[in-house]
Amino acid sequence: MVFPLFMLTANSLMGRQELLETCGAVLADYGESAKLRVFPMYPTLRAYVRLLLDSPEYFTAFWNSMIQTILVLAGQLLAAVPAAWAFAQFRFPGKKVLWFLYMLLMILPFQVTMVSGYLVLNTMDLMDTRAAVILPGIFSTLPVFILQKTFAGIPKELLEAAKIDGAGDLRIFVSMGIPLGMPGIFSILILGFLEYWNTIEQPMTYLKTEALWPLSLYLPQMVNTEIAAAFAASIITLLPALLLFFYGQDSLEQGIVASGVKA
CATH class of the missing domain: 1.10.3720.10 (MetI-like)
Structure with missing residues (x-):
């Protein structure tokens, strides 16, 4: 029950390239198969910064x-x-x-x-x-x-x-x-x-x-436009x-x- 939430949080801290390597096969038609990565190799808050400072559409929906x-x-x-x-x-x-x-x-x-x-x-x-x-x-x-x-x-x-x-x-x-x-x-x-x-x-x-x-x-x-921001938005919405x-x-x-x- 908790593991999907944990994975959601971990994915929200990944960069775009790392997300494509792990989830790209499912979400972005990138790569041959999805990979399981419990912890991000290079944690970043870029997705949260971009979502909170440069996504007016998200706040409208919120x-x-x-x-x-x-x-x-x-x-x-x-x-x-x-x-x-x-x-x-x-x-x-x-x-x-x-x-x-x-x-x-x-x-x-x-x-x-x-x-x-x-x-x-x-x-x-x-x-x-x-x-x-x-x-x-x-x-x-x-x-x-x-x-x-x-x-x-x-x-x-x-x-x-x-x-x-x-x-x-x-x-x-x-x-x-x-x-x-x-x-x-x-x-x-x-x-x-x-x-x-x-x-x-x-x-x-x-x-x-x-x-x-x-x-x-x-x-x-x-998800179709910005995968990292989508994970960050899911956390904030939750x-x-x-x-x-x-x-x-x-x-x-x-x-x-x-x-x-x-x-």
């Missing part, structure tokens, strides 16, 4: 990914948290049917809904815009599923005591539901960041203008997700455990 991911996560907080609370705490007509539809959409892969999603976005004149990727992400069903299980695990006695004290539904949701459901909320934020930071199918289907491409689409193009995962690992574990308290 901020496209950041904008796309942050807006999706903000929208999921506004849409998924109240929806999950309603499924967990309220009874209303059609609740079971609606929940079944949520589960059905959750297990369907993107390839199944790709054509229908394309037609809907095209009808709304949203194709080739950031909204084409952001809006479907906001209404993803997985955050609702995780949070519903988390909210359903809140002891009923606490909520009933709050009602006896005169708290309304909104007050209970804001003052008790959200604080007690923070492990689940942190979980959907971490999982959502990892998913939409690395997403490739939706941008590939809905975005045609290269200026709107996130890193997931831009990085493969770099860092935000890696740091977020290690920072929120405890919250992620607690949220997953909390989501399984009550089915």
